[in-house]
Amino acid sequence: MTVNINKTISEIKHLSRKLPSVINLMEVCGTHTMSIGKNGIRQLLPENINLISGPGCPVCVTGINEIDQIIELSSLKDIVIFTFGDMLKVPGSKTTLFRQKATGSAIKMCYSPNESLKYAMDNPDKKVVFLAIGFETTAPLTAAVIKNAEKNNINNFYIYNLHKTVPSAVFFLLDKDKKLNLDAFICPGHVCAITGSRPFDFISDKFKKPAVITGFTPYDILESVLIILKQILSDNPETVIQYTLAVREEGNIFARNLINEVFENQSSYWRGIGIIEDSGLSLKSRYMSFNAKKVFNINTIDTKEPRYCDCGKILLGEKKPFDCRLFAGKCTPENPVGPCMVSSEGTCAAYYKYERLSKNDPGKR
Ligand code: SF4
Structure with missing residues (x-):
């Protein structure tokens, strides 16, 4: 497909002149936030189109008390923690996993949960904990590794579960937070590659706002802004898929089944927001022996946010x-x-x- 980015920008500028006031578009996903910054998209858009970043970074929405609990867990005898790199530098109330590692705790960076399971199989004298973080995009990987661990009777492998789901957070923002005046959503393409578009239909059906499931190139984002403008000006809000390369209405059924087999929905705490109903994934009772929070009985730690951090x-x-x-x-x-x-x-x-x-x-x- 040939794309004409200049034509898209011209159309956006032309239509933006017809807007009665500034419109606020929330990009829910951190990867979109990065792409918008890296490609200067904010600077390309007319000033009456305001892009607002939402809670779409899984590391950012993890509670500081969870970071402290993981740090405490890492100090227990024979525990080996596996984590994606971003988690290492997130400050808890006193230290980070990175600094904790320097004091001698066994904390290893990995790119896939499979690395942690393999380590557990090779080191039966250790208790291996994978920090399972992310939205619907990474949850199928965690589900697969747990099923694999069960199949192979691995009893020294656990997950510290931090998985969350995106649609409930968007629902919360629209339903509870009236201060934001959000006019439309740029929805996360990779999450929807798993979930499909249907879980986001409520944005247009119930709240009458445009929602565009968007890919990650500059053109993808600009085309979505154009789609949103057309919907706003014609007063015809819909949830549509711009990222047709990867997203289907029904999503990835195999990955969705994996999630549903291993996890069930539960309320979850989102940093900066609080508890959001049905926005987390908890292990089903059959898999509870893999739940590090239960097995190691980590104390709940009450911690405060860093001073002046917004x-x-x-x-x-x-x-x-x-x-x-x-x-x-x-x-x-x-x-x-x-x-x-x-x-x-x-x-x-x-x-x-x-x-x-x-x-x-x-x-x-
Ligand atoms: S202290 Fe301020 S700049 Fe730093 S992470 Fe918090 S909000 Fe962002």
Whole structure:
């Protein structure tokens, strides 16, 4: 397919002149936030189209108390923690997994949960815990590794489960948070590759807002903005798939079945937001012996957010990184204060890397 990005931008500019006021479009996914920053999309758009980042970075929405509990777990005898790299640098209330590793805890970075299961099989004297984090995109991998562990009778393998689901968080933002004035959603293409588009239909059906399931190239994002503008101007909100290369209405049935076999929905705590009903995945009772939180009986730890860190409001879309007094001063990717500056999908990290030079130009925010 040939794409004409200049034509798309011209059409957006033309249609934006017909808007009666500024419109707020939320990109729910951290990968979109990064792509928007990296490709200067905010600067390409007319000033009456405001892009707002949502809670779509799994590391960022993990509670600080969970980070503290994982750090405590890592100090127990014979425990070996496997995690994706982003989690290593997220500050808990006192330290990070990275610094904990330097004090002697066995913490290993991995790219797939299979690496942790293999380690458990090769080291039966160790208790191996995989930090299972992510949305519907990574949950099938965790489900597959648990089924594999069960099939092979591996009894020294566990997961510390942090999986969350995106549609419930979007529902929460629309249903409970009236302050944001969100006009439309750029929905996460990779999540929908698993879930399909149907779980997002409520955005247009119930809340009468456009929702476009979007790929990750600059053209994908701009085309979605154009689709949204057309829907707003014709007052015809729909949930549509722009990312037709990867997303079907019904999603990936094999991956969905894997999730449903191993997990069930439960309420979950989202950093900066609080408890959201049905927004987490908990292990079904059959798989409870793999649940590190239950097996190791980690104490609940009550911790406070870092002073002056606005991650909570940034995850809700109420503030932008430039509004945080620590941004690019006390808080940088080398020395992060909050999770939004650590993660490769974090909003503060994206603004720091790609957009901080436009800080003094409010029109480009
Ligand atoms: S800039 Fe740092 S301190 Fe401020 S909100 Fe972002 S992560 Fe938190």
